Amino acid sequence: MQRWTSEPLDLPVxxxxxxxxxxxxxxxxxSGPSFVVYTFVNADGERLPDDADREHPRFAxxxxxxxxxxxxGATGHCDAGRxxxxxxxxxxxxxxxxxxxxxxxxxxxxxxxxxxxxxxTVHAARPVDPDATDVLRFERxxxxxxx
Amino acid sequence: MSPVSQVRAxxxxxxVRLRKSVSRLTPDELAAYREAVAAMQALDDNRGWQYYAGWxxxxxxxxxxxxxxxxxxxxxxxxxFELALQEQVPDVTxxxxxxxxxxxxxxxxxxxxxxxxxxxxxxxxxxxxxxxxTETWREPGPAxxxxxxxxxxxxxxxxxxxxxxxxxxxxxxxxxHNNMHVWTGGTMGQxxxxxxxxxxxxxxxxxxxxxxxxxxxxxGALPPPQLLDVSLxxxxxxxFTVREVLDVxxxxxxxxxxxxxxGGTL
Numbered sequence: 001m002q003r004w005t006s007e008p009l010d011l012p013v014x015x016x017x018x019x020x021x022x023x024x025x026x027x028x029x030x031s032g033p034s035f036v037v038y039t040f041v042n043a044d045g046e047r048l049p050d051d052a053d054r055e056h057p058r059f060a061x062x063x064x065x066x067x068x069x070x071x072x073g074a075t076g077h078c079d080a081g082r083x084x085x086x087x088x089x090x091x092x093x094x095x096x097x098x099x100x101x102x103x104x105x106x107x108x109x110x111x112x113x114x115x116x117x118x119x120x121t122v123h124a125a126r127p128v129d130p131d132a133t134d135v136l137r138f139e140r141x142x143x144x145x146x147x
Numbered sequence: 148m149s150p151v152s153q154v155r156a157x158x159x160x161x162x163v164r165l166r167k168s169v170s171r172l173t174p175d176e177l178a179a180y181r182e183a184v185a186a187m188q189a190l191d192d193n194r195g196w197q198y199y200a201g202w203x204x205x206x207x208x209x210x211x212x213x214x215x216x217x218x219x220x221x222x223x224x225x226x227x228f229e230l231a232l233q234e235q236v237p238d239v240t241x242x243x244x245x246x247x248x249x250x251x252x253x254x255x256x257x258x259x260x261x262x263x264x265x266x267x268x269x270x271x272x273x274x275x276x277x278x279x280x281t282e283t284w285r286e287p288g289p290a291x292x293x294x295x296x297x298x299x300x301x302x303x304x305x306x307x308x309x310x311x312x313x314x315x316x317x318x319x320x321x322x323x324h325n326n327m328h329v330w331t332g333g334t335m336g337q338x339x340x341x342x343x344x345x346x347x348x349x350x351x352x353x354x355x356x357x358x359x360x361x362x363x364x365x366x367g368a369l370p371p372p373q374l375l376d377v378s379l380x381x382x383x384x385x386x387f388t389v390r391e392v393l394d395v396x397x398x399x400x401x402x403x404x405x406x407x408x409x410g411g412t413l
Contacts, residue, residue: 033337034336036329051291051292052292053292063325064328066212066324066325066338066341069337069340070278072205072276072339123292123293125292125293127286127294127329127336128336130291
C-alpha cells in the first residue's frame with residue numbers, strides 16, 4: 001500500500017464559512033493496474049494505521065480508478081505523450097491521457113475545528129498487488145472551498 | 148402543392164423492448180439471453196463476441212472514460228451489442244446487474260457451463276501475445292483496506308441523483324462505475340479486457356439505466372451544446388452523435404419500471 005501526506009493546503013475561505021469543499025487530484029495516471037484511494041484530512045499520517053477504513057473519524061472520501069493495466073501493444077502504444085501529429089489532427093486524446101479525479105470533502109473539512117490549513121493523507125492500493133507503493137501517480141493536488 | 152411540408156407518422160410503429168434486472172428474468176428469459184450470448188461467443192466474425200468486446204478494449208480502444216461522453220458512448224455501444232444479440236435470438240435485451248440493491252455477483256453469472264460466467268479472450272485481427280489473458284476471470288471483493296465499496300451501493304443513490312447538471316452526474320456515476328469494475332476485479336478490473344466478460348454488459352446496462360432514471364427526473368438537463376454533435380466511435384453504422392442517443396425509446400428500448408405507457412384511442 002502507498003502512503004502519502006501532502007504539504008499543508010491553505011483553506012481559501014474561512015472554515016466557518018465553507019459551504020462546499022472538494023479535492024482535485026489533477027493529472028492522475030491511468031496506466032497500470034486499477035486501484036483504490038482513501039483520503040484522510042489532518043489525520044497525522046505517520047500514525048494512521050494501514051487498515052484505517054471509511055469509518056475513521058478523519059476519513060474524507062474514496063475513489064476507485066478503473067485503469068488500463070499492463071500495456072498490451074507494441075513499443076510506443078502506451079506513450080501518452082503522443083500528441084496531435086498535425087494541426088488537422090482532431091482525433092480524440094490518447095487513451096492514457098491523465099485524468100482529474102474530484103472528491104467532495106465538505107463534511108470532513110467542516111468537522112475540523114478551525115483548521116489553519118489542511119493536510120491530506122492518502123492510502124492507495126491495487127487489489128492485484130496490495131504491497132505496491134507506486135500506486136497513485138498525479139501531478140497536483142488542489143483544494144477548492146466555496147462559501 | 149402547398150409549400151408547407153407535412154411530417155408523417157411512421158407507417159409502422161414498433162413497441163420498444165424492455166431491459167430487465169437479471170435477477171428478475173423468468174427462467175425462459177434467462178435461458179434466451181444465455182442462448183444469445185453463447186451464440187455470439189461461437190462466432191469469430193463481425194457478429195461475434197470477440198468483435199464487440201474489441202470495440203471497448205483490445206484492439207480498438209474506442210471506449211470513453213474520464214470523458215464527458217462516457218455515458219453516450221457506452222449507450223451507443225450497448226445499442227449495437229443488443230442488436231447483435233437479437234440477430235441470434237430475437238427480442239432478447241441486455242439485463243441490468245442491480246448493484247444498487249443486490250449484494251455480490253448475481254447467480255445468473257455464475258456456475259458451470261454458463262456462458263454468462265465468462266468467455267474466451269481471442270481478440271480479432273491481432274496476434275495474441277504471451278502475456279495476454281486467454282479467458283476472463285473475476286476476483287470480487289478485495290480483503291484489505293483500502294478497497295472498493297461492496298454492493299449494494301444504495302447508500303450512494305441519493306448522492307448520485309442529486310446533481311441537476313449532466314457533467315456532474317456523469318462524474319458521479321463514473322465513480323460508482325469504476326468502483327464496481329474494481330470491486331469485481333480480474334479482467335473486469337482492466338479496461339482492455341473488461342468487455343470480454345459477459346457481466347460487463349449488464350454492469351453497463353445498469354449504468355445506462357441510472358442515466359435514464361436521472362434523465363426522467365431532469366428532463367431539461369442536456370449535455371453542453373458543444374457535446375451534442377460529437378460522434379461516438381463504433382465499428383458499424385449508425386455512427387451516432389451524442390444528440391442521437393439521448394432518447395432511449397428512439398433507440399428501441401427502455402427499462403422496466405422506468406416508464407409506463409398505454410395505448411391511446413387510435
